Amino acid sequence: MHKMNSKNKTFIDKLRSSGLRPTNQRVEISKFLFNRKKTFHFTVEELKNSMNFKRSKKISTATFYNTVHALKSAGHLKEFSLENNTSYYDTNIxxxxxxxxxxxxxxxxxxxxxxxxxxxxxxxxxxxxxxxxxxxxxxx
Amino acid sequence: MHKMNSKNKTFIDKLRSSGLRPTNQRVEISKFLFNRKKTFHFTVEELKNSMNFKRSKKISTATFYNTVHALKSAGHLKEFSLENNTSYYDTNIxxxxxxxxxxxxxxxxxxxxxxxxxxxxxxxxxxxxxxxxxxxxxxx
DNA sequence: ACATACTTTAGAATAATTATAAAGTAGTTA
DNA sequence: TAACTACTTTATAATTATTCTAAAGTATGT
Known part of the structure; x- marks a missing residue:
């Protein structure tokens, strides 16, 4: 049983082209990142907190790191650094x-x-x- | 008893203008950083290892961090970041x-x-x- | 529906940095 | 110079960001 509307497709494609199976967690992360008008700047910690805030079942830290890293390696996110030893990502590639x-x-x-x-x-x-x-x- | 030749003065001035008393450890660090022709790029860990390598009495990690941080705040070092969660410093300000x-x-x-x-x-x-x-x- | 390879997750491990507090030292003052 | 006080050094603990591990769960092809 697939739950997939046309809107999700795009997010799923980003995952597949990053070598990731579109699991629920990953699809939600991909939606959260890319389903917006303006570009989005974030750290993994910020992403995790804002997504997990309202969720009863939290997505684990490791999944956030893995997913962001794969999306970045595939070129769907851009990484940059400030002077605070934290990686920032930008949905504007x-x-x-x-x-x-x-x-x-x-x-x-x-x-x-x-x-x-x-x-x-x-x-x-x-x-x-x-x-x-x-x-x-x-x-x- | 002061051991100070005119060459050291410059290093001591950098420390004083950073709000730091010129202790032995700090003077050695300041010399190591600024007594060179070419500009020098380093991480605190690299600085610590290269200075402590030959020393019998090691300078502590905290002293390296404190000194580098104060020199940077006073504008004697420039900080920059790569994409690896480590701070780099540059003696070229x-x-x-x-x-x-x-x-x-x-x-x-x-x-x-x-x-x-x-x-x-x-x-x-x-x-x-x-x-x-x-x-x-x-x-x- | 099965099998298998890929995932998720909690928790441990690592790396860079900052904080703590006890023992030591510089700079001032008498 | 002796004594004093504030600043330093240091070992060690704590913190933060990130990666690793291994056991339990799931997507996908057949």
Missing amino acids: KSHHHFFDNGKVIDIKSDKITFQKLPDAPKGKKIKNVEVVIRLENNN | KSHHHFFDNGKVIDIKSDKITFQKLPDAPKGKKIKNVEVVIRLENNN
């Missing part, structure tokens, strides 16, 4: 940049930043990507 | 950028990158700094 405003992260669309000059890659290497972080502080 | 080549970090001088277009800061905010990370991969 298109190349883009970030504002950091004391712990808060805001996406900057790729075309908002263009370069006049970029260095050459060292010999034997090539550029995989370029990421810009603009740190903000309060005016005045 | 001038605004500059980085190549990341699987875990290896290479400085890029500030003037090697210039922008054609940068976004405005959100209202009430201003730009504190802009950092570029260029990720490398092997050719072919």
Whole structure:
């Protein structure tokens, strides 16, 4: 007996293309992450807390880590780091940049930043990507 | 009895301006960090291991963390992050950028990158700094 | 419906970092 | 210089983020 409406398909596809069977837990995580208009920035701990908050049967920490890691490896999530030893993930996987405003992260669309000059890659290497972080502080 | 030649002064000044008394341990750490030609990238663990390697009397982990943290807060070190939940520090505090080549970090001088277009800061905010990370991969 | 390989989970293990509190030291003062 | 006080060092415990483990459960092909 399959419970699957057309809306779920997309989430399930993301899981399958990450090499993951679409179990209930994973489908719910995938929905939670991708069924939204705006891009979503999160840590695994935040994701776990916000999803488990209302659930009677909690999804385990390991499942959150496994699922997020697989989605990231498959390219459905983008990982980035702040200076607090925690991994952040972004549902916006298109190349883009970030504002950091004391712990808060805001996406900057790729075309908002263009370069006049970029260095050459060292010999034997090539550029995989370029990421810009603009740190903000309060005016005045 | 003071053992202090003019060379040490500089290291001691960095400590004092970080609000730290120049104890033996701290002076040695400060020397180790700043008494070099090229800029130095390190994690606290790496710093501890390389300094303690040859010492009979080891400097404690807490002292490394405290000292590095104070030097960073005072602006004598720059902190940055890779995607491995570890803090990296850079003795080059001038605004500059980085190549990341699987875990290896290479400085890029500030003037090697210039922008054609940068976004405005959100209202009430201003730009504190802009950092570029260029990720490398092997050719072919 | 079976078999099998993949999953979930609680809990242990690990790694980086921070906190604690007792013993030691720098810098000031008398 | 002796004494004092506040700051330091250190070993160790605690904390946080993450990964590992192994037993019990489930998806999927036949």
